[in-house]
Amino acid sequence: MYYLSLKILISLYLGSFIDPQMLLGFWKLTSSEANYNLINSPAFEATPKKQQDEIIEINELYLNNAYFEFKLDTVFWIDVNPREKKLVNKKGKWSLNNDTLVVFDYDRIFSYKYLVKVSDNELELRFIFPNGDLARSKTVFRRQ
Numbered sequence: 001m002y003y004l005s006l007k008i009l010i011s012l013y014l015g016s017f018i019d020p021q022m023l024l025g026f027w028k029l030t031s032s033e034a035n036y037n038l039i040n041s042p043a044f045e046a047t048p049k050k051q052q053d054e055i056i057e058i059n060e061l062y063l064n065n066a067y068f069e070f071k072l073d074t075v076f077w078i079d080v081n082p083r084e085k086k087l088v089n090k091k092g093k094w095s096l097n098n099d100t101l102v103v104f105d106y107d108r109i110f111s112y113k114y115l116v117k118v119s120d121n122e123l124e125l126r127f128i129f130p131n132g133d134l135a136r137s138k139t140v141f142r143r144q
Contacts, residue, residue, distance in 0.1 A: 018118055020096045026144045027123045029066035033137035035059045058082045068123070068141060070094060075103055101125065 038044060039059060044052060062080045065087055069076040075094040078087050093104045101114040113128035121143045127135040 017098050018096060018116055022118045022120075023070045023094075023096065023101070023116075023123070024072075026069045027067060027141035028144050029063060029139065030142045031140045032063060032066075034135070034139070035063060037137060054085075058085060061085065061087065066141075067144075077103075100128065 039056065044055065047055070058080055062078075065078050065080075067078055073093055073095070075092055077090045079090050080086070081088050090105060090107060092106050095102050096116070099116050101116045102111050103114070104111045114125040115128060115134060117124040123141040123143070125139045125141070126137070127139075129135065
C-alpha cells in the first residue's frame with residue numbers, strides 16, 4: 001500500500017514538472033479570457049459609451065501586441081500603460097518551479113506568478129494572486 005501511494009505521488013510530481021527549456025523563445029498572444037470576459041460583462045455594458053471605447057482601445061492594444069520572449073534567465077514582454085494608451089516594453093528575470101512561472105519585473109520591483117501549461121507550440125498561463133488564489137481565466141500564447 002505504501003509503495004503504491006509513493007508511486008502515485010511521484011507520478012503526480014513528475015507530471016507537473018515542466019522543463020524550463022520548453023519556455024525559451026518568442027510567444028505571441030492568441031487569446032485572453034480575462035479581456036474577453038471584461039468586454040462581455042454586465043459592468044462593461046453599464047459603463048458610459050466613451051469609457052467603453054477607451055477600454056476597447058486599450059484591450060485591442062494589448063491583444064494585438066502582447067508577447068513573452070524567454071531567454072536563459074531573462075524575459076521580455078509588452079504591457080500597456082492605460083492612462084497614456086501606449087505600449088511599455090518590460091524586462092525581468094524568470095524562473096520555473098514545477099508548474100509555476102515566476103516573473104520578476106525590474107521596473108516595478110514586483111513578481112508575478114502563473115500556473116503554466118506548455119507544449120511545443122502553446123503556452124497557457126493562469127495568474128496566481130498574491131494570496132495564492134488562482135485566476136479562473138487563462139491567457140494563451142503561440143510559439144512564433
